[in-house]
Amino acid sequence: MRPSGLLIAAPRSGSGKTTLTLGLMRALRRRGVKVAGAKSGPDYIDPAFHQAALGRDSLNLDSWAMDESLLAALAARASDGAELLLAEASMGLFDGVPAPPGRTGASADVAAALGLPVLLALDASGQAQSAGAVAKGCASFDPRLRVKGVVLNKIGSPRHLRLAREGVEAAGLKVLGALPKQADVALPERHLGLVQAAETAELEARLESLADFVSAHVDLDAVLALAAPLATEGSPRVALAPPGQRIAIARDAAFSFLYPHILAGWRGRGAEIVFFSPLADEPPPEADCVWLPGGYPELHAGRLAANGRFLAGLRDFAGERRVHGECGGYMVLGESLTDAAGDVHHMAGLLSVQTSFARRKMTLGYRDATLLADCALGRKGQRFRGHEFHYASIATLGADEPMAVAADAYGGAPAPSGSRRGLVSGSFFHCVAEVA
Missing domain, CATH: 3.40.50.880 (Class I glutamine amidotransferase (GATase) domain)
Structure with a gap:
C-alpha cells in the first residue's frame, strides 16, 4: 500500500513549524502510526531532530537541487515501510529563488511534485480575524497546492482563539488545533543556529513534552485524515554516486x-x-x-x-x-x-x-x-x-x-x-x- 504524505508549512519562518512537526511525529509514533520524516530544502539540523523523534532517518527534498524524478525517488526511500510521511517545509511556503516553475527551492514545489496536502502552522500573535486573511492568501496563491487545514500558534487567551478561529473558518479553512503561548517548548539556540539533536540535553524528555503539548491541543485524527497518497512513481535514483566501494x-x-x-x-x-x-x-x-x-x-x-x-x-x-x-x-x-x-x-x-x-x-x-x-x-x-x-x-x-x-x-x-x-x-x- 502506498504511504500517504503531508507537508507542514507556514507563511514565514518562526511560525512554529518545527514545534508542530516534532510534536506530531512523536505523538503519532506513540499511537502506533508508522511515520517517516522529510525536510524541504538544504538543512542539516531539522532532519536530525526528526530522526530522534521517529527512530529512523529523515531525508532532505530540495526542489532547486533535485528534479522531480529524484524528489520522487527520495520520497519513496524516505517513506519505505511507513504509513505516513510528514515533510517539514523551510522558511515561508512559497519562498525560493528565481527559477523555472517547480525548481525554485520553495517548499510549495515539493508539495506539488509529490502531491502533498499542506497543513499550515500559523502564528496568530498580534492579530485575530486577520489570521484568516493570511491563511486564505496561502491557500489561493498557488493553484497547484491544496492547503487543507490550519493549526494556530501562539494563542494568548480563549478570546484570542475564538476570534482567530472565526477568521480562518470564514476563509473556508479548517482549524485543526491551537497551540497556546508556551516558552518552555522552544528548542535552545547555539553556535550558528539551533542546537544539534545529539547535543540537546534531555532530548527524549523534550520530545515527549512536545508530543504531550501537541496531543493536548491538536486533533491528531483530523491531521491523519488530511494526508493523501504520495506521488512517488518512477525509477530509483541516487543524488550522488559513491566515491568508492x-x-x-x-x-x-x-x-x-x-x-x-x-x-x-x-x-x-x-x-x-x-x-x-x-x-x-x-x-x-x-x-x-x-x-x-x-x-x-x-x-x-x-x-x-x-x-x-x-x-x-x-x-x-x-x-x-x-x-x-x-x-x-x-x-x-x-x-x-x-x-x-x-x-x-x-x-x-x-x-x-x-x-x-x-x-x-x-x-x-x-x-x-x-x-x-x-x-x-x-x-x-x-x-x-x-x-x-x-x-x-x-x-x-x-x-x-x-x-x-x-x-x-x-x-x-x-x-x-x-x-x-x-x-x-x-x-x-x-x-x-x-x-x-
Missing part, C-alpha cells in the same frame, strides 16, 4: 553535516561506510576514499591541531587515495584555521588555503558547481547543485588550483570555488545532488 567518513562533534540522502544513496549502490573520529585522534581506517563533512571544527581547532595520529594518518592516506572536505572539512584540510579568539591552529596542510573565524561574515545560498578536474566528488565537467552556509572566511587561498567553478541562483557569473592538489579536494560547497 569503502568510504571512510569523519563523524563526531566537529564533523556532523552529511545529508542522510547522500549516505542512503551510497549504501544503496553497495558502498560500505566506515566512520572514524578525528576528535578522538583516530586516523582514517582502510578505505578507498576519506570524506570530511562540514560541522564545527572551529570550536575544536586546538584539539584537532594536537591530534597527531589523525593528522599523520590523513596525510599518509592522501598520498595514495582520494580525500575530500566539505566546508568544515575543507578548513581542516588547509594550512591553518584561525578561531574566533584569533588563535591560529595548524591543520593538515594538504591544501594551501588558510581560513579564519576571527572576522565572521555569513555566506549563504545555493550553488551550481562544475568540476574542473576529476576528484572524489566526481569527474571533470560534471555539474552538481548544493549550497554554502558558513561564517568563516578565506584569509589566504594559496597556490592550489580551484576544484570547480560555481554560480549562485541569481544569475551571477561563475567563479572559481574550492581547492585541489593531487588526490585532495575541498570547498565550502555542500553537495545536495548531481545534475542529471
Whole structure:
C-alpha cells in the first residue's frame, strides 16, 4: 500500500513549524502510526531532530537541487515501510529563488511534485480575524497546492482563539488545533543556529513534552485524515554516486553535516561506510576514499591541531587515495584555521588555503558547481547543485588550483570555488545532488 504524505508549512519562518512537526511525529509514533520524516530544502539540523523523534532517518527534498524524478525517488526511500510521511517545509511556503516553475527551492514545489496536502502552522500573535486573511492568501496563491487545514500558534487567551478561529473558518479553512503561548517548548539556540539533536540535553524528555503539548491541543485524527497518497512513481535514483566501494567518513562533534540522502544513496549502490573520529585522534581506517563533512571544527581547532595520529594518518592516506572536505572539512584540510579568539591552529596542510573565524561574515545560498578536474566528488565537467552556509572566511587561498567553478541562483557569473592538489579536494560547497 502506498504511504500517504503531508507537508507542514507556514507563511514565514518562526511560525512554529518545527514545534508542530516534532510534536506530531512523536505523538503519532506513540499511537502506533508508522511515520517517516522529510525536510524541504538544504538543512542539516531539522532532519536530525526528526530522526530522534521517529527512530529512523529523515531525508532532505530540495526542489532547486533535485528534479522531480529524484524528489520522487527520495520520497519513496524516505517513506519505505511507513504509513505516513510528514515533510517539514523551510522558511515561508512559497519562498525560493528565481527559477523555472517547480525548481525554485520553495517548499510549495515539493508539495506539488509529490502531491502533498499542506497543513499550515500559523502564528496568530498580534492579530485575530486577520489570521484568516493570511491563511486564505496561502491557500489561493498557488493553484497547484491544496492547503487543507490550519493549526494556530501562539494563542494568548480563549478570546484570542475564538476570534482567530472565526477568521480562518470564514476563509473556508479548517482549524485543526491551537497551540497556546508556551516558552518552555522552544528548542535552545547555539553556535550558528539551533542546537544539534545529539547535543540537546534531555532530548527524549523534550520530545515527549512536545508530543504531550501537541496531543493536548491538536486533533491528531483530523491531521491523519488530511494526508493523501504520495506521488512517488518512477525509477530509483541516487543524488550522488559513491566515491568508492569503502568510504571512510569523519563523524563526531566537529564533523556532523552529511545529508542522510547522500549516505542512503551510497549504501544503496553497495558502498560500505566506515566512520572514524578525528576528535578522538583516530586516523582514517582502510578505505578507498576519506570524506570530511562540514560541522564545527572551529570550536575544536586546538584539539584537532594536537591530534597527531589523525593528522599523520590523513596525510599518509592522501598520498595514495582520494580525500575530500566539505566546508568544515575543507578548513581542516588547509594550512591553518584561525578561531574566533584569533588563535591560529595548524591543520593538515594538504591544501594551501588558510581560513579564519576571527572576522565572521555569513555566506549563504545555493550553488551550481562544475568540476574542473576529476576528484572524489566526481569527474571533470560534471555539474552538481548544493549550497554554502558558513561564517568563516578565506584569509589566504594559496597556490592550489580551484576544484570547480560555481554560480549562485541569481544569475551571477561563475567563479572559481574550492581547492585541489593531487588526490585532495575541498570547498565550502555542500553537495545536495548531481545534475542529471
